[in-house]
Amino acid sequence: MGHPRRTLLSFICSAFLVLVAASRWARGDEPFTQCLIQNSHLSHPISSVIYTPNNSSYSSVLQSYIRNLRFNTSTTPKPIVIITALHISHVQASIICAREHSLQMKIRSGGHDYEGISYYSLSTPFFILDMLNLRSIEVDVGSETAWVQAGATLGEVYYRIAEKSRTHGFPAGVCPTVGVGGHFSGGGYGNMMRKYGLSVDNIVDAQMVDVNGRLLDRESMGEDLFWAIRGGGGASFGVILAYKINLVPVPETxxxxxxxxxxxxxxxxxxxxxxxxxxxxxxxxxxxxxxxxxxxxxxxxxxxxxxxxxxxxxxxxxxxxxxxxxxxxxxxxxxxxxxxxTWVESVLYWTAFPTGTPVEALLSRTPQVLxxxxxxxxxxxxxxxxxxxxxxxxxxxxxxxxxxxxxxxxxxxxxxxxxxxxxxxxxxxxxxxxxxxxxxxxxxxxxxxxxxxxxxxxxxxxxxVSKNPREAFLNYRDLDLGINHNGNASYMEGTVYGVKYFKGNFKRLVRIKTKVDPGNFFRNEQSIPTLLHRRK
Missing domain, CATH: 3.40.462.20 (Vanillyl-alcohol Oxidase; Chain A, domain 3)
Structure with a gap:
C-alpha cells in the first residue's frame, strides 16, 4: 500500500471534495439529475429511482446494502446520487450522463465487496448505480439453463432452481445474500467447484451495457469481452445486466x-x-x-x-x-x-442456519451477521x-x-x-x-x-503459500495488494495487484479493456487499467 501519510491526505481530500459536491446539490444545482431525466424513456421514467442527499430515503437506500460496517461511518465518502435502476434505459442514461458530467460510477449488486468499493470511493465525485431491482431469474429445466440478472442474490438463484427441480443446482458461493453481479464476474466459487468448477466455468451468455450505452450479448460483444467478464471483474468493462448459466445435476439426496x-x-x-x-x-x-x-x-x-x-x-x-x-x-x-x-437445504446448513430451517430463508436479503x-x-x-x-x-x-x-x-x-x-x-x-x-x-x-x-x-x-507472484482471489478483494488512483500511473499501479489476481491473464485483460473502454470510464480502486491512460 501507499505511504500512510499520503493515504491519509488522499482520504481527507476525498472527503472534502465529497462535501463540496454535496453542497452543490444542496443549492439545487442538479445538472446530472436533469441529464438523467432527459435521457430516460417516457415509458420508464427514472425520476422515482434517483436518490440525492436531500431525499429522506437516501441514507436507508445507501446503508441497506453495506455489508462491511467499516464503511458505514460518518466519515466514509458518500455518493452524490444513488440510482436504483428498474430498467435498462436507467443504466444507459446513467452511463451517458456520468460521462457527460465526469462522475465516477460505482456499481453495486449485493454490497458484499470486502473493501466496500462497490459503494464508496477514494475519488470524487461519484455515484452508485444500484442493481438491486434488476433481479429476475428465469429457469428453464428443459434446456438446463437460467437467465439471472445481476441484482439477484445467490439464495434467490438457488431457491428458484429448486422450485423447478430437485435434481439441479449451480456451483457458486454458500452465502445466500451475495449478489450475482460481483460474484459471477469475479469468478464465483463454492462447495461444488471440485465437481463442476467455478461459476464462470458454467456461464454461456451475458447481457451488458458498454461505455457507449449499447446493449450487448455474447454474440455482439465478441468472445474477447465475453471472456473478460467471466472472472476479470465486470465493473471494469461495463454494467453487467444478466448472465445465462448452465444448471448442473445434483442427486436428490x-x-x-x-x-x-x-x-x-x-x-x-x-x-x-x-x-x-x-x-x-x-x-x-x-x-x-x-x-x-x-x-x-x-x-x-x-x-x-x-x-x-x-x-x-x-x-x-x-x-x-x-x-x-x-x-x-x-x-x-x-x-x-x-x-x-436436499441440495438446496445443504446451502442453509453451510450458512449455519439451524437444521430444518425452511428453504424460503434463502429469499431473505438480510445477512445473518453484519x-x-x-x-x-x-x-x-x-x-x-x-x-x-x-x-x-x-x-x-x-x-x-x-x-x-x-x-x-x-x-x-x-x-x-x-x-x-x-x-x-x-x-x-x-x-x-x-x-x-x-x-x-x-x-x-x-x-x-x-x-x-x-x-x-x-x-x-x-x-x-504461492510466490512470484503471491497469488490472490479477486472475489476476496484486498486493497492491501495495491490501489489504483486511475491517473497517469494507472497501468503501473494496476500491474501490482493485477498479476496477483490474474497472473498471465492480466495482459490480455488490459488489451481488452483498452479496446472497449479506452477512456477508462469504468474504473475503481482495483479495476483493470488501460495501456495508455486517456480518460474521457
Whole structure:
C-alpha cells in the first residue's frame, strides 16, 4: 500500500471534495439529475429511482446494502446520487450522463465487496448505480439453463432452481445474500467447484451495457469481452445486466457434516492428513477446513486451536463413509455425524442456519451477521509440514482473532486451463486460503488493530503459500495488494495487484479493456487499467 501519510491526505481530500459536491446539490444545482431525466424513456421514467442527499430515503437506500460496517461511518465518502435502476434505459442514461458530467460510477449488486468499493470511493465525485431491482431469474429445466440478472442474490438463484427441480443446482458461493453481479464476474466459487468448477466455468451468455450505452450479448460483444467478464471483474468493462448459466445435476439426496477437533484431540495430525487427501478425494466430496482460536475445555484460562471440517458430499451417507474410511480414517467420521438432505437445504446448513430451517430463508436479503471485517487470500502449492502447522497454530493463539479457511482444489479445478477464463488459479494449487477477522467495535482505532492482526497472520504464512507472484482471489478483494488512483500511473499501479489476481491473464485483460473502454470510464480502486491512460 501507499505511504500512510499520503493515504491519509488522499482520504481527507476525498472527503472534502465529497462535501463540496454535496453542497452543490444542496443549492439545487442538479445538472446530472436533469441529464438523467432527459435521457430516460417516457415509458420508464427514472425520476422515482434517483436518490440525492436531500431525499429522506437516501441514507436507508445507501446503508441497506453495506455489508462491511467499516464503511458505514460518518466519515466514509458518500455518493452524490444513488440510482436504483428498474430498467435498462436507467443504466444507459446513467452511463451517458456520468460521462457527460465526469462522475465516477460505482456499481453495486449485493454490497458484499470486502473493501466496500462497490459503494464508496477514494475519488470524487461519484455515484452508485444500484442493481438491486434488476433481479429476475428465469429457469428453464428443459434446456438446463437460467437467465439471472445481476441484482439477484445467490439464495434467490438457488431457491428458484429448486422450485423447478430437485435434481439441479449451480456451483457458486454458500452465502445466500451475495449478489450475482460481483460474484459471477469475479469468478464465483463454492462447495461444488471440485465437481463442476467455478461459476464462470458454467456461464454461456451475458447481457451488458458498454461505455457507449449499447446493449450487448455474447454474440455482439465478441468472445474477447465475453471472456473478460467471466472472472476479470465486470465493473471494469461495463454494467453487467444478466448472465445465462448452465444448471448442473445434483442427486436428490446429499450429505453434510461438521467435525471439530482441538489440539488436545490431535488436531495437528488430522489437519496434516487433510492436506494430503483433501485435494485428491472423490470429486463429489468437498471438505473445507476452518482453523480458529477457542477457549480450551481442558486448561482453564488457556486458548487452543480448533480445526473444523465442514463437508458437502453429492451422495448418501453410505457411500460417503466408504470414501472417508478408506482415504481419511483419521477424521473418525461416524454415521451420527452425517445428515442427509436436499441440495438446496445443504446451502442453509453451510450458512449455519439451524437444521430444518425452511428453504424460503434463502429469499431473505438480510445477512445473518453484519459486522466490521477484513479479508485476505492466498494459494497453497505444497502441503504445510507439521512443524509449519505447529508454528502457525502458535502464532494464531497469540493473535487470537484471525481465522483461516482452506478450500481444497483438485477435481474439475485441475482440469480447466488457466487461460480458459481470467481466473488463473487452476492445476498446481492444492487449496485457496481465506484470512478472516471480524469485530464489533466501531472506530478507526479498532479497525487498525484488527486489520493489523490479519496482516500479521498473512505475514506469518509467507513461507507456506504461492510466490512470484503471491497469488490472490479477486472475489476476496484486498486493497492491501495495491490501489489504483486511475491517473497517469494507472497501468503501473494496476500491474501490482493485477498479476496477483490474474497472473498471465492480466495482459490480455488490459488489451481488452483498452479496446472497449479506452477512456477508462469504468474504473475503481482495483479495476483493470488501460495501456495508455486517456480518460474521457
Amino acid at each position: 446429499v450429505t453434510v457434516f461438521r467435525v471439530e477437533k482441538t489440539l488436545e484431540q490431535n488436531a495437528t495430525e488430522i489437519v496434516y492428513k487433510w492436506e494430503q487427501v483433501a485435494p485428491h478425494l472423490d470429486e463429489d466430496l468437498f471438505i473445507r477446513l476452518i482453523i480458529d482460536v477457542v477457549n480450551s475445555t481442558i486448561q482453564t484460562g488457556k486458548k487452543t486451536i480448533r480445526a473444523s471440517f465442514l463437508a458437502l458430499f453429492l451422495g448418501n451417507t453410505t457411500r460417503l463413509l466408504s470414501i472417508t474410511n478408506e482415504s481419511f480414517p483419521e477424521l473418525g467420521l461416524k454415521p451420527s455425524d452425517c445428515i442427509e438432505m 459486522t466490521h471485517l477484513k479479508r485476505k487470500s492466498d494459494y497453497g502449492k505444497e502441503p504445510i509440514p507439521k512443524e509449519g502447522l505447529e508454528y502457525i497454530f502458535k502464532r494464531m493463539i497469540e493473535l487470537e482473532r484471525p481465522a483461516l479457511t482452506f478450500n481444497p482444489y483438485g477435481g474439475k479445478m485441475a482440469e480447466i486451463s488457466p487461460a480458459e477464463t481470467p481466473f488463473p488459479h487452476r492445476a498446481g494449487n492444492l487449496w485457496k486460503i481465506q484470512y478472516a477477522t471480524n469485530w464489533d467495535e466501531d472506530g478507526e482505532e479498532a479497525a487498525n488493530y484488527y486489520i493489523g492482526l490479519t496482516r500479521k497472520l498473512y505475514d506469518y504464512m509467507t513461507p507456506f
